[in-house]
Amino acid sequence: xxxxxxxxxxxxxxxxxxxxxxxxxxxxxxxxxxxxxxxxxxxxxxxxxxxxxxxxxxxxxxxxxxxxxxxxxxxxxxxxxxxxxxxxxxxxxxxxxxxxxxxxxxxxxxxxxxxxxxxxxx
Numbered sequence: 001x002x003x004x005x006x007x008x009x010x011x012x013x014x015x016x017x018x019x020x021x022x023x024x025x026x027x028x029x030x031x032x033x034x035x036x037x038x039x040x041x042x043x044x045x046x047x048x049x050x051x052x053x054x055x056x057x058x059x060x061x062x063x064x065x066x067x068x069x070x071x072x073x074x075x076x077x078x079x080x081x082x083x084x085x086x087x088x089x090x091x092x093x094x095x096x097x098x099x100x101x102x103x104x105x106x107x108x109x110x111x112x113x114x115x116x117x118x119x120x121x122x
Contacts, residue, residue, distance in 0.1 A: 006055060009108070013048030016101055020044040020077075023098060026090060036089070040080040046073040047105060060120050067113045074106040 024037040047070055054066035081099040085092050 010048065010052060010055075013051055013105065016098075016105065017045045017048050019098055019101075023084075023090070023095065026094065027084075028089065033089075036080065036084070040077060040084075043073045043076040043080060044102075046070075047077065047109075051109070060116065064113065064116045064120060067109055067116060070109045071106060071113055074102060074109055078102045078106060 020040060024041055027033045027037050050066055050070045050073060054063050054070060057063035057066055078099065081095055081102055084090050085095050085099065
């Protein structure tokens with residue numbers, strides 16, 4: 001799985017969720033900010049939660065379905081982080097490392113999904 005073992009990836013996704021929680025705490029008060037925080041909280045924490053669920057999949061098809069959800073949630077998290085940056089809600093330097101991590105997680109899980117689909121069809 002892209003040079004990363006299960007315990008490492010479980011830890012990495014958990015740490016990402018914690019970092020997102022700190023980002024949410026830093027969001028300014030005001031119109032729409034609660035909703036924005038809620039959206040990014042949901043998608044970002046779903047990455048690790050759904051990955052753990054995928055590890056307990058009942059079949060290869062179930063694993064593929066769950067990893068596809070992880071990819072969607074990771075990509076959605078990228079969207080919200082990009083919105084925070086481009087909307088100048090928080091300084092780019094406070095968000096860029098999280099965005100980079102979200103892109104990396106998306107790539108890791110997209111690669112995992114591709115491999116799982118290929119293995120299912122071979």
